[in-house]
Amino acid sequence: MTSTGAGVDAGGGAGVVAGIDSSTQSCKVVVRDAATGELLRSGRASHPDGSEVDPAHWWRALEQAVADAGGLDDVDALAVGAQQHGAVLLDEAGEVVRPALLWNDGRSAAAAEALTAELGGPGAWAEQVGSVLVASLTITKLRWIAEHEPDAVGRTAAVCLPHDWLTHRLAGGGTARLVTDRGDASGTGYFAPADGTYRTDLLERAFGAVPSLPDVLGPAQEAGTSASALSRGARLGPGTGDNMAAALGVGAQVGDVVVSIGTSGVVSVVSEVPTHDPSGLVAGFADATGRYLPLVCTLNAARVLDAAARMLGVDHAELSRLALSAPPGSGGLVLVPYLEGERTPVRPDATGALHGLTLATSTPAHLARATVEGLLCGLADGLDALEAQGCAIGRVVLVGGGARSEAVRVLAPAVLGRPVVVPAPGEYVADGAARQAAWVLAGGDAPPEWTLGPSETFEADPTPGVRERYAQVRDLTATQL
Ligand SMILES: Nc1ncnc2c1ncn2[C@@H]1O[C@H](COP(=O)(O)OP(=O)(O)O)[C@@H](O)[C@H]1O
Ligand SMILES: O=C(CO)[C@@H](O)[C@H](O)COP(=O)(O)O
Secondary structure, eight states: OEEEEOOOOOOSOOSEEEEEEEOSSEEEEEEEETTTOOEEEEEEEEOOSSSEEOHHHHHHHHHHHHHHTTOSTTOSEEEEEEOSOOBEEEOTTSOBSSOEEOTTOGGGHHHHHHHHHHTTSHHHHHHHHSSOOOTTSHHHHHHHHHHHOHHHHHHOSEEEOHHHHHHHHHTTSTTSOOEEEHHHHTTSSSEETTTTEEOHHHHHHHHSSOOBOOEEEOTTOOOOEEESSSOEEEEEOOOEEHHHHHHHHTTOOTTOEEEEESSSEEEEEOBSSOOOOTTSSSEEEEOSSSSEEEEEEESOSHHHHHHHHHHHTOOHHHHHHHHHHSOGGGGGOEEEOOBTBBTTTTBTTOOOEEEOOOTTTOSHHHHHHHHHHHHHHHHHHHHHHHHHTTOOOOOEEEESGGGGOHHHHHHHHHHHTSOEEEEOSOOHHHHHHHHHHHHHHHOSSSOOOOOOOEEEEEOOOOOHHHHHHHHHHHHHTTSOO
16 A cells, blocks of 8 residues: 655636535535635535435535535635436426436336337447436436426426536526536437537437527536525536546546446546447546546445445444455355446346355355445446446546445455555545636636645455456346346
């Protein structure tokens, strides 16, 4: 294990910036010095559970997080990073038509299948919009709404994403202009990242109508100024999806892989070229700097650790201690973590599975280890899928709430088969949004260089046997009982 500091020179425009991370479970706000990136203060608030959420909850959580962070009065520019894909429908007055359907709502799995077939199969979607459809993508949610709530279609004047909606509210809401960025737009299924255009023909196919869509701004293009009780007169960044913001927050360069263990498990890599994976494992998203962000996303990540801790009646620190006390491979005990069904691989109706129970493996330590290993094996499959798409793979950087687990940090290099860089615990999505805001202030072709805090590099001998055993059991779950 080694310690490093990134030690990048400070630069960029003077001022104070704020970054917002409105992710699945919570809202976080960081306030930073625009030139150096120094953290001045931060705040957070929880979101309600569920995969269908009234956006008003995101606003209330933002108000609480901003209050917790001591307000935004001194902030010169701000930007929003948020959970990708959620479908937010607005009427003529800019009011929400129905609660947002989130990325982790599986009801549109059949809509994804139907749309896939209509266009000629997975390869056609991969070719045209970079990603094969799964229930997470916005376009499938719009098809589900058109089929199940046709009245909502008639009332819908505009469709946008969670980060677009929050930026719109910060700009005053109502009839203020809706904006988005290439990164978040690339997760809709009706935007072609490779040429940067909306595919309103696909939107019409899914929804039966073409509501207005947010203007797609450039990476550092100003989106107007804030005009809400939370903030007035600050310059607004275009914002982006949370995964694109995380890449910006950790300063990822081409070839850097960001592994995020949040509500979702994500393995993404900054790439100069777009991907079109017909297998659907890799989603061909864009990033927040004008490049691409091929990405593999699982539905089951940090909450698998939460569930194991709950089952064992322990906290995260004890779960981690238990996991590290059991042998590699957990004596043959394998946990396949599909607790919420799974998106990658596409198994929306799957459940989790525990295989290999013997008298010897029936211990809390073995279960804890199998949980951490199972979670990491799913992410290792994601890394393989990125490599199979020809993506250059360099550093692996581990972030997200799950990275706070020592067992995850220690076992990640063994399961992933590569050294893993773990930055100091922080809010890297919010940081990325703040860095985008600083870019808006400073202008120029690249975001300002910020000094990142110290990071630790974890190394371990690879444990391919753990992955082989996991793969056998994972494939048993392909059969629906
Ligand atoms: N020490 C820890 N060990 C394992 N998991 C943790 C730890 N601390 C927080 N978490 C989990 O991380 C998750 C939150 O991570 P986060 O990246 O903020 O998610 P999101 O951005 O999706 O809201 C929660 O499920 C939380 O229980
Ligand atoms: O659906 C995806 C990516 O395609 C998810 O990564 C969401 O963007 C939610 O992120 P978290 O709340 O887990 O950070």
